[in-house]
Amino acid sequence: MEVLLENLGAKLDNAKIDALIRLKMVNMNFYPTCPNPELMVGVGHHSDLGALTVLLQDGIGGLYVKVEEDIENVAKKGEWVEIPSIDGALVINVDDTLQMISNGKYESAEHRAGTTSTKSRESIPLFTMPMPTVRIEPLPQLVDRDGRAQFREVVFKGYYMNNFFSNAHDGKKSLHFAQLD
Numbered sequence: 001m002e003v004l005l006e007n008l009g010a011k012l013d014n015a016k017i018d019a020l021i022r023l024k025m026v027n028m029n030f031y032p033t034c035p036n037p038e039l040m041v042g043v044g045h046h047s048d049l050g051a052l053t054v055l056l057q058d059g060i061g062g063l064y065v066k067v068e069e070d071i072e073n074v075a076k077k078g079e080w081v082e083i084p085s086i087d088g089a090l091v092i093n094v095d096d097t098l099q100m101i102s103n104g105k106y107e108s109a110e111h112r113a114g115t116t117s118t119k120s121r122e123s124i125p126l127f128t129m130p131m132p133t134v135r136i137e138p139l140p141q142l143v144d145r146d147g148r149a150q151f152r153e154v155v156f157k158g159y160y161m162n163n164f165f166s167n168a169h170d171g172k173k174s175l176h177f178a179q180l181d
């Protein structure tokens, strides 16, 4: 977090960084084989809600990320790209809270996951997020520089209770709650 924020020219003291990643939550996902993987929902498309997610992969494959903008000779905006499956690799996701505090400079990764018709799959994401009562808003030094805030202030608990956990996964819709026009 410290390095990512410094990269934008924003310096946060340790206590502030700690407040953004204090809460840790682990998921253990198991995806059984599916005869028709193209019909499988698995974990539907979404972005994670906290600061950063560290995701332990097995070697099966099945995690896809949506391309945000055209990357020459690689992929077009809106396409789904499979993350290379390397057993034991850690995939790091940028999450919604980091998008909000960076005033949109970092964009949370929209992703979905499933498995194949021949192999089941396991994944273990570790989510880092703020404590429920922490207020999330774009860092003032970034708002000053950008001229406007892209997100309003939200209490983290309000953000996830009203959005993330009360609706089925639907892309990055949960971020609209905090977005300013």
Ligand SMILES: O=C(O)CCC(=O)C(=O)O
Pocket (backbone or CB within 6 Å): 027, 029, 043, 048, 055, 062, 063, 111, 112, 113, 114, 122, 123, 125
């Ligand atoms: O299974 C995966 O690779 C991703 C799971 C996921 O996105 C999640 O649990 O939030």
Ligand SMILES: [Fe+2]
Pocket (backbone or CB within 6 Å): 046, 047, 048, 111
């Ligand atoms: Fe996720």
